[in-house]
Structure formats: C-alpha cells, structure tokens
Amino acid sequence: LDWVVTQRVEANPDPGSSQWWAQRSARPSRPRQGGLSTRRIIDAAIEVLTESGLDGLTVRAVSERLGTSSGSLYRHIASREELLVLVGDDCLGAVRLGEHGFSWRAGIETLMRELRRVLLEHPLPPVTAIGHVGRGPNAIKLVDAALRVFLDAGMSERDATFATTAVLDFVFGAVSFQRGPKGRGVTGSMQHEYREAVLAIASDSELTGLRDAGRTFLAASADDVFFRGAEILLDGIALRLPRH
Amino acid sequence: LDWVVTQRVEANPDPGSSQWWAQRSARPSRPRQGGLSTRRIIDAAIEVLTESGLDGLTVRAVSERLGTSSGSLYRHIASREELLVLVGDDCLGAVRLGEHGFSWRAGIETLMRELRRVLLEHPLPPVTAIGHVGRGPNAIKLVDAALRVFLDAGMSERDATFATTAVLDFVFGAVSFQRGPKGRGVTGSMQHEYREAVLAIASDSELTGLRDAGRTFLAASADDVFFRGAEILLDGIALRLPRH
DNA sequence: ACCTGAACACCGTTCAAGT
C-alpha cells in the first residue's frame, strides 16, 4: 500500500536510475519516417562528444548537427541529463562479449580488458557518467556475461553476484582514476614535477608510506595498475571456486 | 629540452591533474585579513553543496552565501571546475586515518569503510568528481596510509602499490555504482518494477546468467556488494603477503 | 502531430570603474 503511494509520487525518476530505466522500457518508442528519433539523437551526440568532448556535448550542438532546432530534441528526450545517460549506456554496447570456451579466468580478464578499452575510448562514461551507467540495457548485458562465466565455473549465485560487482566496481574505478578530470586522458608532461612535489611533501612530513614506497607508487603505469590490480582481484575470486 | 618546451606550452593544466596540483602547491597563498580566501570559498561551497546538491553548486550561489559578487571569487579560483576539484579533495580530508596496531587487514578494512562513508556523505565526489579527486593532498594521505599498512605487513613496494590502487579503485567504483546519477542516493521505490523488467527481459532473451542468478543479483544490498567485494579483494591481497 | 524560432531564466566569466 505504502509502496503504491511511493510509486505514484515518484513520477519523474532521475535519469539513469533503475526507476527511470524501468519506466523507459515500458514506454513504446515512436519512430518517424525520415524524422528525428532517439536513435539518431544518440548517434549525433556521440559524434559531438568525440569531436568536442563532454563540455561540448550541448543540446544545441547536437541539434545543429542534426540540422534542426534545439527545441525539437525535447520531443524525444526530456533533458540533457537523459541524453547523457542514453549516450553512456550506448557506449557500453561496444563491449565485445564473446567467445565461450575459455577458462573462467580468461573470460573475465577479457571482459575487464574490453570494458576498460571501451570506457577509455569515449570521453563520456568516465567522470561525469560513471553513475550514469550501470542500470541500462547494455550494462545489464555485461552483468549477465559475468554472471554466466562465474556460474559455469561452479560458483554459487551469491558468490557470482559479488564477484561480478567487484569486477565492475574495480574496472570503473580504475578507469576513472586513469583519466584526468572531465574524462580527458592524462598527459605525461610535467608528471615529473608532480612526483617531485609529492615526494618533497612526504619527506617533510609523517607520510612514511609515501616516503618509503612513493617513488615506486608514482612511477607505476596505468596499465600496470590495472592488470596487476585485476590479478589480485581474480586471485581472490579464485578462492571462491569449488576446485581451487 | 623537449620536456622544457612541453612544460612551457602546458601553462594552464586541467584542474585536478597532477600538473595542476603541482603548480598549485608551488604557488603561495595570499590570505587577507577579513577578506575572501580560498579556504572560505571552499567552506561556503561545501555548505551550498550539502544544501542544494551538485547542480545547485554554482559560482553565483557560493558568492551569494559569502555576501559578495560572483566576480570576486575569480581572484581566488580560476574557474568553477577548480572549485569542484578543491571541494572534492577537501571532502576526502574527513577520512579518519587512524589507530595503528591493528592487523593489516583490519587497518585496510577500516580505511575502506571510512572512505566509503565520507564519499557517500557528500553529493559531490561521486559521479562528477571521481576524476576530480585522487591527486590532491588529502588523496595523497589516503595513499600514504594504505602503503604504510601494506609495507608494515611485509609487502614489497610494488605489491603494496598495486594493492593500494586496487583498494582505492574498488571503493570509488563501488560508491559510484551505489549512487544514482548526480551523486544522489538511490531510493528504494520502484526497485521492484525494475527487477521485474530486467528479469522479464532476461527470460525472453539469451541472458542466461541473469535468468539463473538475476534474482539474487538484483536483491543484493549495497552493503553486501561492498563488504563481500572487499573480502574478495582482501583475500587476493593476502596471497601477496609473506606469512600467508 | 510534429517542428520552428523566439523568448525566458539562468549560467560562467570578464573587465571597466570604483574604493
């Protein structure tokens, strides 16, 4: 009873939330011959995103690319934020889920690597949109693929669940750290200056962890951080498998 | 030589990048008796953030709270993005790094729990700012604390490095997923409808992983996902320790 | 039924003019 009331009140759920996706999947799309469509808007948005970055991804820029007015888009999307959510999930669709027959470990490693590749490719899902993905149809496919691998390896449903979320959490976190703010890649220039600044601070203070291992930490490559971190996680997962 | 040129050209590094932090730490602050200061601006920004959320955190709103004009803030910050970065790192300062003497595992567990608590407390560092933190002074303290624990447990510098990054990546990723978009918490309402929608899709398609384990997956609480995921990761880390 | 284009209410940022 109480629940029904809540459902009524929450008429406009946040874009990207599970409520929003649920409502959306229940609504039929209305494509129009030759006219605008959500699909065309998303495609144009991704083009703008690739060319102009996240800041350049404005409603106006997308409408201009489509040769129409900005107001027209609001017949297919409710807000810019909705557009970001749709673009974010759409990007996840590029992850190649594939090739059965490998070991569970090779399968998950491939999934992690693929997801990372796709996320690093677009300047969107990063920073701004990490919370914007995760509940859409393409995110669901990722979850499904990971669950399948773990179940096939003999894991319990609960262990497969937590292994799946741990893997996804790790990949998204790692990608977010690797990028600079706004989703742009981190350039290597002046990295040296930063290293020296951090090490100088460390040696002057009680940051003994950094004093002792800071040089190693700051020299680690993004690839090392990702693949060695993945190994640690996969080792932990392996302990949950029956024939370990 | 080439490096010097790069340094010259990169005169305005992205806020939040290591270059930016390095430049910033080298620049002296100029506090003014009774006047504006970066410190006061950050404090006001966090108040606005808490009250109005990330969207409400505008330069104008912060200046209004400080009883001044929006233009005045630009004497202390170069842009809104800089402000977001500063706020993001400042929030991390609330993490209580503490209490030595525990086992490495208890120490890291506490650090993870604390970091999660702080991140979930503020509506900023999430979504928008996950890429905005990680290189500032308070992020550095987190890294230092984790490195110290691992080194004390007998880990090599490299293993300690990758264990540290894996832990931070996981926590940031888990927090980002737990939030809805824009950093707001996920309400529970209509979750049921989403579950049913996903399960309906799964049973109609080839998403056999979700078909078999979807109910368990979708019923998992955020706390379970976090703590069980942390266990997996810590088990993997434990394998890197000498007296395992 | 859909699109247009003009308008509205905001933004972040700049900069002359003040003090």
Add this chain to the structure above:
DNA sequence: ACCTGAACACCGTTCAAGT
C-alpha cells in the same frame, strides 16, 4: 590591491505559432 556590478556569450528549456 582588491572589490563591485554590469555586461557578454553562452547554456537548457519552454511554448506560442506555424505547417
């Protein structure tokens, strides 16, 4: 040297009027 406040160039979004 710092602050003001007005202005500029944008936004996202709405909505009458068209077709």
